[in-house]
Amino acid sequence: MQSRRLVAVVALAGLALSGCATTNNPRDPIEGFNRGVFAFNDTVDKYALKPVATVYKNVLPSFVQTGVHNFFGNLTDAWSAANNLLQGKGEAGMQDVTRFAINSTFGIAGLIDIAGPAGLPKHNEDLGQTLGHWGVPSGPYLVLPLLGPSTLRDTAALPGDWYGDIWTHKTPVNVRNIGTGIKAIDTRASLLDASDLVEGAALDRYEFIRDGFLQRRESQVRDGGSQSAAASSSGKLDMKSAYGDDADVGAAPAAGAPVPLTPPAETTPATPAPVTK
Amino acid sequence: MKPIATLIATVSFAFATHALAAAPVGNEAPDVLVKRISADVLDTAKSDKAIQAGDRQKIIGLVETKILPFVDTEKMTALAAGRFWRQATPAQQKRLSEEFRTLLVYTYSGALSQIKNDDKVEFKPLRADPADTDVEVRSQVNSSRGEPITLNYRLNKGPQGWKIFDINVLGAWLVETYKGNFSSEINKTGIDGLIGKLADRNKQLAGKPLAAPAK
Numbered sequence: 014m015q016s017r018r019l020v021a022v023v024a025l026a027g028l029a030l031s032g033c034a035t036t037n038n039p040r041d042p043i044e045g046f047n048r049g050v051f052a053f054n055d056t057v058d059k060y061a062l063k064p065v066a067t068v069y070k071n072v073l074p075s076f077v078q079t080g081v082h083n084f085f086g087n088l089t090d091a092w093s094a095a096n097n098l099l100q101g102k103g104e105a106g107m108q109d110v111t112r113f114a115i116n117s118t119f120g121i122a123g124l125i126d127i128a129g130p131a132g133l134p135k136h137n138e139d140l141g142q143t144l145g146h147w148g149v150p151s152g153p154y155l156v157l158p159l160l161g162p163s164t165l166r167d168t169a170a171l172p173g174d175w176y177g178d179i180w181t182h183k184t185p186v187n188v189r190n191i192g193t194g195i196k197a198i199d200t201r202a203s204l205l206d207a208s209d210l211v212e213g214a215a216l217d218r219y220e221f222i223r224d225g226f227l228q229r230r231e232s233q234v235r236d237g238g239s240q241s242a243a244a245s246s247s248g249k250l251d252m253k254s255a256y257g258d259d260a261d262v263g264a265a266p267a268a269g270a271p272v273p274l275t276p277p278a279e280t281t282p283a284t285p286a287p288v289t290k
Numbered sequence: 291m292k293p294i295a296t297l298i299a300t301v302s303f304a305f306a307t308h309a310l311a312a313a314p315v316g317n318e319a320p321d322v323l324v325k326r327i328s329a330d331v332l333d334t335a336k337s338d339k340a341i342q343a344g345d346r347q348k349i350i351g352l353v354e355t356k357i358l359p360f361v362d363t364e365k366m367t368a369l370a371a372g373r374f375w376r377q378a379t380p381a382q383q384k385r386l387s388e389e390f391r392t393l394l395v396y397t398y399s400g401a402l403s404q405i406k407n408d409d410k411v412e413f414k415p416l417r418a419d420p421a422d423t424d425v426e427v428r429s430q431v432n433s434s435r436g437e438p439i440t441l442n443y444r445l446n447k448g449p450q451g452w453k454i455f456d457i458n459v460l461g462a463w464l465v466e467t468y469k470g471n472f473s474s475e476i477n478k479t480g481i482d483g484l485i486g487k488l489a490d491r492n493k494q495l496a497g498k499p500l501a502a503p504a505k
Contacts, residue, residue: 134437135437206404213491213498216484216491220471220474221468224466226462228467232460232461246428247321247418247427248417248418248426249424249426250425256369259369262376
């Protein structure tokens with residue numbers, strides 16, 4: 014089912030490419046096609062998913078919502094563990110394994126997240142990130158029908174993710190389908206606030222979501238390391254590498270002189286003495 | 291007692307050399323500043339009943355008084371506009387910054403109204419030379435639900451002290467995300483067109499009620 018969908022997507026992409034006019038963004042060569050799918054997803058969301066998710070969020074008691082969220086979150090911990098280990102991240106992998114073990118048993122089949130408050134952070138690794146970690150470039154931006162923003166690499170990894178998702182192997186099929194539906198509603202409900210924010214903040218929602226998503230995806234592959242440093246501490250910012258040629262735009266209003274990046278002559282660096290000019 | 295002697299020396303040196311009384315916050319390290327603002331805003335948001343109920347004027351007031359003074363919205367706008375900034379007239383630059391600033395106020399207010407009571411912020415230690423003028427401060431919001439949310443800030447030290455000019459939520463930088471929106475709008479309708487679009491959006495947001503915060 015997944016591979017057939019993938020073939021359909023690629024075929025449609027091929028068709029759309031032939032009719033594609035000017036493209037601005039090098040990361041989005043099939044923008045015309047993507048915008049079309051985006052609009053389709055929006056329609057489905059507006060008329061089906063969002064109303065249901067809104068009712069779900071407003072009507073269902075919060076402990077039930079938390080339980081549902083934790084249940085499906087627990088299942089993803091198992092696959093995340095496998096991916097962490099595939100990426101050579103032993104500590105994170107073992108944390109996920111432990112999360113899964115503790116929550117499945119003491120957390121009553123994952124309904125309660127005991128491991129999180131106990132100090133085991135949740136990771137959300139998937140096969141796309143594993144491939145990215147090992148150097149597979151993300152490829153162009155792709156909007157998938159119903160599934161939303163993705164990249165070529167992550168779409169190719171989807172069948173793997175599907176297989177690695179424990180719920181995929183749940184029988185009987187009707188229980189599995191109901192579960193998948195509830196999972197989709199739960200995810201949408203958790204994104205209701207964020208989507209309202211994007212509604213207001215974005216001038217062009219398609220672009221805003223695309224650019225935000227691509228950055229987030231890269232950040233996920235790198236596990237939060239910034240463009241300049243992989244350190245997990247706060248530190249010096251290299252404006253040139255972060256902003257390129259625009260780095261000196263909007264310099265301090267004082268006579269248009271940019272703030273010097275090289276440290277001025279200082280005598281005692283031991284104490285945080287103010288820079289005198 | 292050496293540290294105290296050095297401290298006294300530093301403070302008197304500072305007072306002696308600054309003819310004008312510089313704003314006291316200008317001497318704070320950037321991560322201390324962000325931590326302070328962050329704690330202040332979170333505490334106020336959690337303890338103020340009107341804000342908890344979603345009183346939009348109050349929330350906007352909170353953003354204006356506790357957050358915006360530490361944000362260099364002009365630099366933010368300039369970076370988002372990129373090469374088009376240099377092509378804009380000073381009047382256009384001024385208007386663009388103002389409209390973008392208003393949009394940011396509405397956006398931050400919307401985000402603040404979504405803060406839940408058990409959200410805690412954890413800051414990564416700062417490892418920068420005290421003479422650096424551009425830094426990135428990293429933090430994350432730990433809530434009881436789901437994975438931690440990355441929240442990073444980029445600050446620049448100007449004549450008025452450290453100011454935030456870019457924010458990263460969940461891996462996406464604000465400036466980078468708006469760059470696309472800005473440039474395609476400018477390509478379509480010019481800088482004035484972008485200003486107009488921002489102004490229209492702000493009028494729209496002014497009329498929309500903020501979502502009530504979750505329990």
